[in-house]
Amino acid sequence: xxxxxxxxxxxxxxxxxxxxxxxxxxxxxxxxxxxxxxxxxxxxxxxxxxxxxxxxxxxxxxxxxxxxxxxxxxxxxxxxxxxxxxxxxxxxxxxxxxxxxxxxxxxxxxxxxxxxxxxxxxxxxxxxxxxxxxxxxxxxxxxxxxxxxxxxxxxxxxxxxxxxxxxxxxxxxxxxxxxxxxxxxxxxxxxxxxxxxxxxxxxxxxxxxxxx
Amino acid sequence: xxxxxxxxxxxxxxxxxxxxxxxxxxxxxxxxxxxxxxxxxxxxxxxxxxxxxxxxxxxxxxxxxx
Numbered sequence: 001x002x003x004x005x006x007x008x009x010x011x012x013x014x015x016x017x018x019x020x021x022x023x024x025x026x027x028x029x030x031x032x033x034x035x036x037x038x039x040x041x042x043x044x045x046x047x048x049x050x051x052x053x054x055x056x057x058x059x060x061x062x063x064x065x066x067x068x069x070x071x072x073x074x075x076x077x078x079x080x081x082x083x084x085x086x087x088x089x090x091x092x093x094x095x096x097x098x099x100x101x102x103x104x105x106x107x108x109x110x111x112x113x114x115x116x117x118x119x120x121x122x123x124x125x126x127x128x129x130x131x132x133x134x135x136x137x138x139x140x141x142x143x144x145x146x147x148x149x150x151x152x153x154x155x156x157x158x159x160x161x162x163x164x165x166x167x168x169x170x171x172x173x174x175x176x177x178x179x180x181x182x183x184x185x186x187x188x189x190x191x192x193x194x195x196x197x198x199x200x201x202x203x204x205x206x207x208x209x210x211x212x
Numbered sequence: 213x214x215x216x217x218x219x220x221x222x223x224x225x226x227x228x229x230x231x232x233x234x235x236x237x238x239x240x241x242x243x244x245x246x247x248x249x250x251x252x253x254x255x256x257x258x259x260x261x262x263x264x265x266x267x268x269x270x271x272x273x274x275x276x277x278x
Contacts, residue, residue, distance in 0.1 A: 039278045124278050131274035132245035139252055151274045180275035187277050
């Protein structure tokens with residue numbers, strides 16, 4: 001078995017590839033991810049790959065077979081809490097990343113308490129009731145925290161209808177805002193992945209100060 | 213009476229609450245983020261908050277999936 005690269009070695013490789021100043025900012029950043037489904041699991045993987053400093057990962061659910069069509073889990077992880085399964089995967093990408101897991105069903109009231117102090121909060125819920133609740137919680141209870149939500153990415157509609165829209169300064173919404181999960185329109189890896197990576201790139205832009 | 217909803221003029225009856233207005237639009241109030249005259253409205257106020265003449269509503273309707 002090959003040895004793990006050391007922390008310094010990994011940081012050096014990232015800095016050379018991304019630029020030293022950019023990497024320092026990414027490495028200092030703390031990001032909260034609410035919901036570890038198709039969006040949240042892919043956002044987390046993207047952020048860990050670029051050397052994010054710390055992630056707070058929140059979900060109450062366990063990995064199911066039906067998740068594997070789009071979520072960043074593996075068949076041998078079925079039955080594990082998503083927080084545990086995703087932590088294992090992320091540590092395989094970077095054994096030195098700092099991860100905190102929150103295994104609970106989030107509520108509007110709990111969000112400001114749990115995510116105080118993060119640089120960016122990412123809303124990756126499946127439930128359409130929790131999406132506006134999380135936005136309210138962030139805007140009223142987490143002043144100064146940047147925010148990236150999502151709405152509308154089911155099915156196999158046009159790639160380019162998934163957009164990143166600015167709602168308020170440092171508050172963004174990703175998706176087509178229409179394509180709802182339904183009996184004839186399931187969530188599928190390709191389009192959910194487009195939305196997740198819009199979210200991840202928006203997080204990066206916020207961390208680097210490109211968008212305020 | 214007239215209100216402005218997402219930059220569009222809408223005719224409503226006096227006394228219309230946010231919840232009633234959303235139901236008339238055919239959307240589930242629980243899935244909508246509401247700002248009225250620049251103030252974020254708590255979910256538990258949708259049933260009691262009556263829209264006043266010229267109110268400026270900003271709605272963001274969320275759909276499920278993630």
